[in-house]
Amino acid sequence: MNKNVILYAAILIFGLAAPFVFPAFKVQLSILCVLIVLATTWNIQGGEMGYNTFGNILFYGLGMYLCASVQVGMFFPLAEWTESGGEKTFVHTPTQFFQGMAAGLVVAAVVPTIVAGLIGYAILGLRGHYFAICTLGLGVAAGEISGGIEIIGAGQGFTTPPFPNVGGLEARGEFFYFLSFGALVLTFIAVRAIYSTRFRLILNAIRDNEDKAEAMGIETMKYKIIGWMVSAFFCGLAGGIMGGLVGYIDSTDVAFDGREMGVFMVLMAILGGKGTLWGPVIGATVFHIFKEGFWTFFLGWQYVALGVLIVVIVIYFPEGIMGWLREKYPERFGEVVDEADRKAQVELK
């Protein structure tokens, strides 16, 4: 327990001090926070429950559009804002900006949760590959549909409100950093709390053998939907923050970016080790650092390098970094290992 406190304190201090110690990296660190949130929430679904989804990008994009729309729509006519030929320039006052953002984030989290409930009710009856393919379609469809809705900018894209002129040059970066770090802390605490209840065991039971779980009297459908709704809540929140951070929302390239974000969140969770609390956190961090590094040092080859990384992970660390560590140093994970038993297992292999 004592050590846990030290660990969390260290992370918290690191997180709070980071934008001041490494001011140049604020944006990357903010994005890292968002990535960790996405990986962690994907893990609820893909890792704990065994339902590999590519559809979480739907909630992320939905959150992004909703947050920006609310932020604008509360104070100005949305259609005029997004219409590109508009000669009028709208400027949010600081109060309007922050009020709008706060209200936007609430909507960005709540609406995707409801949507997840509705869609989940319809499609969570599918299993395995069928579910994965079905969710893949969700993101693609959302991207195409949103690209045709004029009021949110359609193919023109949606420029989110610029940060008001308060607090100097660094204010915007710091605001979004602390917002995303706050979202990360909130997500982590919530997920950790959830994982310490019976709910996690139910999710694991569904993953390991859904029919058996049902036979034991667990209402699997109910728990599957709730699990997805939890994911959607934080995904939407992350999307809302990301929209403000990027400053420009494009239907398929930024919001419903299934090809990048949608796949990355799966990759990060798998890289770190799915079905663990810390895996997605570590996976997202390693992934982000590698990616940024490749971009700097292997310009033009970054995706090749990333591809090699993925291949290496799949071949050498199929269980992810956490899984690998767990296998290598089981004692450190608090597992009691009987030497004789271990030897016997090795011989069996």
Place this chain on the structure above:
Amino acid sequence: MKINKIILSFISAVAILLSTSVVSFAKVVGDKIVLGAAISLTGKYSSNGVHTQNGYNMAVDRINSMGGVKVGGKTYKFEIIYYDDESNPKRAAQLAERLISQDGVEFMLGPYSSGLTKAIAPVTEKYGVPMVEANGASRSLFTKGYKYLFAVLAPANLYLDVAIRTAVELNGGKGVRIAQAFEQDAFSQDVRLGILDAAKETGSEIIIDDKLPKELNDMAATLVKVKQMKPDVLVVSGHTKGALTAIRQIAEMKVDVPMLAMTHCDAAKLSKQHGKNSQYALCASQWHKTLTYKDNFFKDGMTYAADFQKEFGYDPPYQSAESSAALLVFKDAFERANSFDQKKVRDALAATNMQTFYGNIKFAPGGQNVDKPMVLFQVMCDGAGKCENKVVAPLKWASAKLIHPIPKWSDR
């Protein structure tokens, strides 16, 4: 829980990594002026991204070899830091941030495409970094009140405006029936708005108004409708892929339409890729090598084209020419400001009034270039099947007469 140790050491590793990452460069190091640019080297805009990069590089080499930039009695040379934005706005915004806050860049060149410029402009604006961009034409870029954004090109809504007006003129001043298909992106949608305006003013009617997906490789559905409804003008815009797809399928399906107006024909090297199939296509262009503008560095369009051909092995599309012009603008502004102060350079940029081989450059308060009209060229082929782009409008620069209507496929 020993695992805590692992995680703790992991966190400290991250901290060390971050703190040792060198925050280096500065805008002006020794005798170098360092400019930053995020360019699409991969992704759907990669071919135009490379055209842009080649244009930048060509101008940097030329300016440096011809004496560089003289500021405060000292000579400086240009240098550009490039990053790959992967044709993704999210990435571009992030890279702009990185160029400015980590690499210390104080002056920026634009990326390729309106969407990416839209993503970068808020960042450069926030830091007060002057950006001269050559490839973001969307009108909405110039109505946001940006102070540090300067575009050497004419806004997107003017691209095919001339084509519609020409068609109406040829129709005896009566409105025409327009079929149009546009990619779902900021630039093409703005071209669309321009057409809507032109149609309204000329009393023309839009009978087909289709949207094309971003990963564009099929527009047969639109063409079937065109075959049925027989419009007077077909307008297609979707960057390089849009131009290639349209020509390929129009030829395959033998679609007859009196006028075909497009964008990005030269970037797509249409006349080379599709030869006679691309004949008669009417294309909007920011620049053409036969225009008679002049400057001291590249002399004129023909010389620029020849030099470019020698260096990169292909005829320069206007994307390269306008990118080269961006550096000429920067050089001019630095020398007039006689300083590297961002505000002074910004004011000097705003006061730009010059001629380059690419055209006249003078910025409106919104940042767009108001002194350079668009040109229209038509792909024309000789009997041997050798195709060339010839300017047909405006009449001042026309080197050939517009062929209208396009002969039917059965007569070709």
